[in-house]
Amino acid sequence: MKFVAFERAKQGTGASRRLRITGRAPGIVYGAGAEPKMIELDHNALWHALKKEAFHSSILDMELDGQTTKVLLRDTQYHPFKQQVLHVDFQRVDDKTRVHLKVPLHYEGLEQSPAVKDEGCTVTPLIHELDVMCMPSQLPEFLSVDLSQLTSKTAPGVQSVKLPHGVKAIVRGANKNPALISIKLPEVVIDAAAAAAPAPAPAKKGKK
Known part of the structure; x- marks a missing residue:
């Protein structure tokens, strides 16, 4: 630009x-x-x-x-x-000095994933941009995260992001692989009337 x-x-x-x-x-x-x-x-x-x-x-x-x-x-x-x-x-910036910048994450394929399509999960992005370091000529405009194979039992972290050649992710803190998203399973709806109804008493045996 x-x-x-x-x-x-x-x-x-x-x-x-x-x-x-x-x-x-x-x-x-x-x-x-x-x-x-x-x-x-x-x-x-x-x-x-x-x-x-x-x-x-x-x-x-x-x-x-x-x-x-x-x-x-x-x-x-x-x-x-x-x-x-x-x-x-x-x-x-010049061609000989590495740059440090936040690059946006673009999440793709979520609606087609088993987690959403089959399991009805609610998926919320936790990280919207990633700190990277690279040479100016290698700086990506954004990073794509493929969620098309996401299931409720998978929780991709920062280390799962595919980085272009020469681009290094900078992660601060003790957790070097923080979760990119949160996955919430659909709530199980229980019929309140059925749950409150007492169980039927066992039938009494007749006298001989």
């Missing part, structure tokens, strides 16, 4: 406020051994770009002063109640 940025001359809270009034959003780009540079972007274009998943998880082409630079979106600050971006941070 490509976007256009402009160099920002004035800094400070007042300057940023005036910038937002004119329909621009302030930001900064840093990294790759170069000096940080203050930038500004068209707010409406930025707002629509932020709604796209790829803008958050892909390497972006930023055009600034007639030159194109590879960057990653690192942080976005939003107004607490207005539909307004207050500030954005971008990090420059």
